[in-house]
Amino acid sequence: SETELVSGGSDKQLILWEWNGSGTWNNQHVKSIPLKGHTEAVCAVDAVYQLDEPDLNLLIASAASDSTVRIWSRHGSEAKCIEILQFGNGFVMDVCLSFLPGSDVPILACGGDDCKIHLFIQQKGQFQKTLILPGHEDWIRGVEWAVCGQELFLASCAQDCLIRIWKVCTKSKQLPETEDDSIRLKENVFTVQDTDTTYAITLESVLAGHENWVYAVHWQPSFSKDGSMQQPMRILSASMDKTVIIWEPDKESGVWLEQVRVGEVGGNTLGFFDCQFSPDGSMIVAHAFHGALHLWKQIAVNKKEWTPEVVISGHFNSVEDVKWDPEGEFIISVGSDQTTRLFAPWKRKQEAE
Known part of the structure; x- marks a missing residue:
């Protein structure tokens, strides 16, 4: 159940909100824990639950304009900073936490102004920089993980107008290489010492459809089916070109294609900053530069047809x-x-x- 929320702001701190009552969110049932440490405004935050017998530990990553990413840990009612990742003169625009396939080893993705994705793996209680994924040609504005079966996917977007999808999977013992003329994707391979498992990261796809900076990319939320969590292969992206796009892989070829495009036409606007799916994927919401919220709903008869809805503004x-x-x-x-x-x-x- 969703009873906790982590927020970061220009006041240089994070706040962990805990809802411990019934009914609606109100002051009587909400407890807040401030997390202080950053020296500049917080621009991105993410969190995952980590099983630490017998308790459920909350692992938080936050990025700020002070060129650092801080790792926080919450045990019970106590929260503290356990690690600081330094990025020199660079800035991290977005962070996302997940776990390596088939394990409980946390992996952290950081996208920044150096046009690279920095991957950190937690080993022996410390996050160690394991890989750097190049490819984007401008500032990276968003990164997000999604777990699908035994594979882990990472979606990233940048100001180069492109979206990249990366795949992480376990790698079996290498077989002797045979000489052939087939084209193979370049693999980035690394080994986790704690579990002695080797993983491979490959570029799955590059999505080109936006005509301006892509500010956000998000996976459709996973849902429970037949006792297990299912992750839809569906991505939502928001751009400064005033459009929001839903991407899906083609059922026959597996190639990622643009399925739905919604947005604004004309007007003195500067596009969309962020977007999100509803839990069942039937609605999408986006917010624009001037503070307006936009909502679209899927028509059941034709799943590729979406209509704008009235929204709070x-x-x-x-x-x-x-x-x-x-x-x-x-x-x-x-x-x-x-x-x-x-x-x-x-x-x-x-x-x-």
């Missing part, structure tokens, strides 16, 4: 003026957040007014 700074239109059907408002918003009644089909 409003000014995020003081409202300076408001005026009715001459017919009295719309309200227009302007605010110091540099946006103009048009409000209208939401008429549903089953209602006359």
Whole structure:
């Protein structure tokens, strides 16, 4: 059950929120634990549960503008920083934690302004830099892991307008190489000392479809089916080209293709910063530069057709003026957040007014 939330902000700290009541989230049932240590604004955070008999430990990774990634551990009601990863003069834009296939060994992916993905493996209680994945040609804005069976996938996006998908799998003992003319993908191989297991990382696919910086990439959430967790091979991406795209591999060829594209046409906007699937993948939400939220819903009859839905929205700074239109059907408002918003009644089909 989802009872905890980790947030980071420009106040240089993280807050671990714990919900220990029933009903709605409110002040009576929420406890907060501040995590202080970063010296600049926190820009990315991720967390996973780690089984540490007999307790369930929470492992947190956070990146900030102080060129560090901090690793935090929460045992019971106590949380503390256990490690600091230094990145010199560089900045890490996003972090994501997961576990190596078939093990409980944590792996951390960090994407930054050096156009590379840095992979850290926790061995003997310390995160050690194991691999650097090159390929992107501009700042990396997002990284996210997904577990599918015995394989681990990593999706990354960058300001080079591209999305890359990487696959991590266990590697059996190497067989003698035979001379052939077949084309084989380059493998990045590493061995985990704690488990004496060898893993291979290969580039699965490069997705080109956006025409501007790609700010976010996310996998559709996994779901429980027949007693096991299933991970849909489905990716959502948001870009500054004012579009959000759903990607899926073709059932016959396995090639990743663009399935759905939604977004905005025209207007003085700067595209989307982030996006997310709903738990069942039937809705997607994205937020834009000027603070607007956008929601699309899948039509059951045609799964490739999505329609925009009404979503919560409003000014995020003081409202300076408001005026009715001459017919009295719309309200227009302007605010110091540099946006103009048009409000209208939401008429549903089953209602006359």
